[in-house]
Amino acid sequence: MDAIDNPYTPNAGARPEILIGRDEQTAAFTTLLHRLRRGRTEQSMIITGLRGVGKTVLLNSFRSIAQREGWEVIEFEAVKHGENRFRQTMASQLKAALLRLSPRARWTAIGRRAAEVLSAFAVSVDAEGTWSMGWDVPPAEGSADHGDLGMDLTDVLVALGEAAAEQDKGVVLLLDEVQFLNAPQLEAIIQAVHKIVQRSLPVTFVGAGLPQIAELAGDAKSYAERLFTFPRIDSLDRADASAALVETAAAEGAVYDGDAVDLAVEITNGYPYFIQELGYQEWTVATxxxxxxxxxxxxxxxYGAKLDTSFFRVRLDRATPLQTAYMRAMAELGSEPQKASDVASLMGRTSTQLGPTRAELIEMGLLYTPEHGYAAFTVPDFDKFMKRAVPTLDVPPLIPRRKRS
Incomplete structure (x- = not known):
């Protein structure tokens, strides 16, 4: 069939032709916006799940919903940066949102106050010197200038929320890859959301990240479980997976034979990204x-070759030989979460010796900890790929530590 008409979209974060199986999350988000607009609180959410299940797609869907509802949207992807860079990113986004809420020429006292608090939040000195927001609004005194990220972010989001409420509007912060925030940054966001909820202001935060986020949020602030729900999205069930294939093809006037759908669902295990990739390849050969x-x-x-050379390979290529061996040992033990001591035993090491390697893989986003002492791959079917890509387990020799003289 014509490649130009191919309706499948195997790209990172690309919205599929038809969003299937996420009605519960989109309904919850819509309810959140409606309640906040009426001055009522509602738990926000941090969506969790493995790679390729559609977390970014869902955030993009939330953006569209919020924009249709007339809310201002701030969206960005978390990266591993220090406090100064985090402040700069937040300040730039918040400045743009404030100006969309109310152009500078029409600022009221509340709008100007929000701008002054934002200026105070943005004051930051790094190795290059003082970073400037590019406007001449003097910083507020006594707000967002505490030198504590949590207190400062709280001040600026409260001020922005008050400006939004005055305009009968709201602001949604959509943050992807939440697991890459460091502990002070995640704690600051949770602290700010807590205060916003207490003030019943029309500002909310919705995040997405790997499954360990719920634990990280709870560690950052004990009340996080009362501020957020942590819906986990996974592979689609058979009915939804079938619909994702069939209805997408139907959008371009194509049909599936029943046994073709059954086989496609079996191959992909219902994972949304895999469905898009297989559907795309099917379209190229069908007539x-x-x-x-x-x-x-x-x-x-x-389909398999494309996943191996892109979706899977880019993750393996980031690993050191010892990290590769650790993941290969996990794959040898099976697809389910693996106990650290079992992996170490298979590699001929102790858990203590391999603890740093395991921690590095978690920090890189290649593993997560579903429960204490266990680790699992963040990418579906990664164990099968590891066996294909690394046929034998080869553990690098242990380098003994030099004795201090």
């Missing part, structure tokens, strides 16, 4: 606006 079981079988090799 006559009909996708048959033979087309699925023919597309299977190209």
């Amino acid at each position: 006559g606006n009909r996708i048959t079981r033979g087309d699925v079988e023919l597309a299977r090799d190209a």
